[in-house]
Amino acid sequence: MRGQTLVWEGDDAIIVANIISGILKVSMSISDGREQIVGVIFPADFIGRPFGQKSPYSVTALSDAELCIFSRSSFDAFARNHPALEHKLLQRTLEELDRAREWMLLLGKKTATERIATLLLEMSIRLSETGCSVEQNELNEFALPLDRQQMGDVLGLTIETVSRQLSRLKADGVIGLPDRRMVSIQDRRRLQDLSAAA
Amino acid sequence: MRGQTLVWEGDDAIIVANIISGILKVSMSISDGREQIVGVIFPADFIGRPFGQKSPYSVTALSDAELCIFSRSSFDAFARNHPALEHKLLQRTLEELDRAREWMLLLGKKTATERIATLLLEMSIRLSETGCSVEQNELNEFALPLDRQQMGDVLGLTIETVSRQLSRLKADGVIGLPDRRMVSIQDRRRLQDLSAAA
DNA sequence: TCTTCTGTTTGATCTGAATCAAGGAAGATC
DNA sequence: GATCTTCCTTGATTCAGATCAAACAGAAGA
Numbered sequence: 247m248r249g250q251t252l253v254w255e256g257d258d259a260i261i262v263a264n265i266i267s268g269i270l271k272v273s274m275s276i277s278d279g280r281e282q283i284v285g286v287i288f289p290a291d292f293i294g295r296p297f298g299q300k301s302p303y304s305v306t307a308l309s310d311a312e313l314c315i316f317s318r319s320s321f322d323a324f325a326r327n328h329p330a331l332e333h334k335l336l337q338r339t340l341e342e343l344d345r346a347r348e349w350m351l352l353l354g355k356k357t358a359t360e361r362i363a364t365l366l367l368e369m370s371i372r373l374s375e376t377g378c379s380v381e382q383n384e385l386n387e388f389a390l391p392l393d394r395q396q397m398g399d400v401l402g403l404t405i406e407t408v409s410r411q412l413s414r415l416k417a418d419g420v421i422g423l424p425d426r427r428m429v430s431i432q433d434r435r436r437l438q439d440l441s442a443a444a
Numbered sequence: 445m446r447g448q449t450l451v452w453e454g455d456d457a458i459i460v461a462n463i464i465s466g467i468l469k470v471s472m473s474i475s476d477g478r479e480q481i482v483g484v485i486f487p488a489d490f491i492g493r494p495f496g497q498k499s500p501y502s503v504t505a506l507s508d509a510e511l512c513i514f515s516r517s518s519f520d521a522f523a524r525n526h527p528a529l530e531h532k533l534l535q536r537t538l539e540e541l542d543r544a545r546e547w548m549l550l551l552g553k554k555t556a557t558e559r560i561a562t563l564l565l566e567m568s569i570r571l572s573e574t575g576c577s578v579e580q581n582e583l584n585e586f587a588l589p590l591d592r593q594q595m596g597d598v599l600g601l602t603i604e605t606v607s608r609q610l611s612r613l614k615a616d617g618v619i620g621l622p623d624r625r626m627v628s629i630q631d632r633r634r635l636q637d638l639s640a641a642a
Numbered sequence: 643t644c645t646t647c648t649g650t651t652t653g654a655t656c657t658g659a660a661t662c663a664a665g666g667a668a669g670a671t672c
Numbered sequence: 673g674a675t676c677t678t679c680c681t682t683g684a685t686t687c688a689g690a691t692c693a694a695a696c697a698g699a700a701g702a
Contacts, residue, residue, distance in 0.1 A: 255642065256642070272545070274545060274546065274548075274549045274642065275549075275642065276549070276553060276554075276640050276641075276642060277640075277641075277642065278640070280553040280554075281553070282548055282549040282552040282553050284545040284548045284549065285545070295538065295542075296534075296538070297534075297535055297538065298538070298542075302542050302545070302546070302642075303545060326527075326531065329524075329527040329530065332527065332530055332531060332534055333524065333530060335534060336494075336495075336530055336533060336534045336537060337495055339534060339537045339538055339541060340493065340494070340495065340496070340537055342541055343537060343540055343541045343544060344493075344496075344500050346541060346544040346545055346548060347470070347472060347482035347483070347500070347501060347544055348472065348500070349548055350472075350480055350482045350544060350547055350548055350551055351472045351473075351474070351480040351482065353548055353551035353552045353600065354480040354551045354597075354599075354600030355474060355478040355479070355480050355600065356474075357658080357659095358658075358659065393679070393680090394679075394680065394681095395679085399552075401552075402551065402552030402553065403659075403660090404659075404660060404661080405679090405680080406659085406660075406661080406680095406681080406682085407658090407659055407660075409680060409681055409682080410659095410681080410682080412681095413681070413682085425668090426667090426668085426679070426680065442474050442475075442476070443474075443475075444453065444454070444472065444473065444474060444475065444500075555688080555689095556688075556689065591649070591650090592649070592650065592651095593649085601689075601690090602689075602690060602691080603649090603650080604650095604651085604652085604689085604690075604691080605688090605689055605690075607650060607651055607652080608651080608652080608689095610651095611651070611652085623698090624649070624650070624697090624698085
């Protein structure tokens with residue numbers, strides 16, 4: 247259910263799950279309330295912390311979602327006896343690590359405009375991978391799974407800066423904003439230039 | 445050899461290696477030269493990108509180092525036939541992902557002072573884990589494996605900000621700086637408070 | 643010893659994004 | 673249809689850290 251938190255930062259990591267549908271966020275926070283979203287999970291992705299005692303982060307649904315949940319202990323045992331599953335899990339974890347590091351570059355070095363451009367492109371790609379029926383690799387209009395506050399928490403920016411940057415991209419004709427959740431990419435090339443890709 | 449780059453960002457990922465001794469950095473950069481250090485690798489850690497075509501990041505020695513190198517293709521094949529190795533690799537990758545996410549919180553939300561305090565504590569812990577002969581978990585004086593520029597590149601700060609923050613911690617009696625590489629932690633409790641841990 | 647070079651510190655100023663502060667729009671609820 | 677309520681936008685101001693600009697320290701040569 248949207249808004250529901252499945253795992254709390256610091257709690258015992260008792261579950262592991264596979265996402266069937268829906269989108270979730272993985273977040274970490276500081277005691278004074280500052281929060282950073284450290285991952286966005288799409289269908290077919292994995293959540294949980296196998297082989298660990300505590301979960302270092304929270305997992306919360308951003309939309310209604312269907313999951314396939316396992317208890318961690320039984321999952322751990324099962325995985326150890328099924329190398330193919332562990333192999334798949336290793337691959338996904340390596341991909342997730344690559345994405346986390348890509349995001350460290352964004353958080354450490356990119357400007358606000360570059361961050362927003364990068365996020366919009368990333369969302370368009372990951373959402374198109376999700377809607378897997380059609381092989382559409384250039385999703386140019388989509389509903390953001392994040393509100394402005396959450397975009398700020400992913401990008402290390404405030405809600406006001408996110409809003410201002412989006413307004414500017416719209417004014418420049420790079421994107422359209424039909425409503426608060428929808429984005430249309432009108433000039434993908436320009437957005438790529440603005441994203442300061444490697 | 446110190447300063448030597450073993451893997452270039454974007455190159456074919458042809459090697460995989462286990463670190464015997466020494467310290468290395470993993471970094472990503474933007475075409476205009478901005479660089480973010482996305483990982484620091486200690487002895488017993490792993491480098492390389494198994495099961496991938498391109499390495500998304502560079503790996504460079506920060507000190508002289510000894511590695512145990514495998515060609516990626518033979519390693520991949522070997523790993524697939526040795527579940528225990530894959531299991532170990534999965535565990536290490538999960539740990540590295542946790543560290544990367546912890547750092548995303550730092551890069552996205554922490555102040556300069558908090559970043560420096562966090563780095564000093566992290567270094568004291570990881571260096572003490574490395575010098576594994578003695579079970580010393582509170583390493584209070586150590587040589588930084590990073591120079592000021594590199595500290596800035598890990599923390600998403602400039603060299604001047606790093607220097608100023610260190611000077612202030614020294615002036616406040618929290619740390620000592622016997623020479624440009626050495627740090628002594630004089631008030632660990634205070635450093636922990638300043639680090640804004642979860 | 644003097645010089646050079648590299649890395650570091652410190653100071654002055656600037657600036658991008660944060661913070662503070664209203665408004666506005668679009669659903670919900672009554 | 674009016675009134676909340678929630679989320680978003682826009683404007684004014686501030687501030688932490690970046691940038692610009694010198695000096696300084698210590699190691700390595702000459």
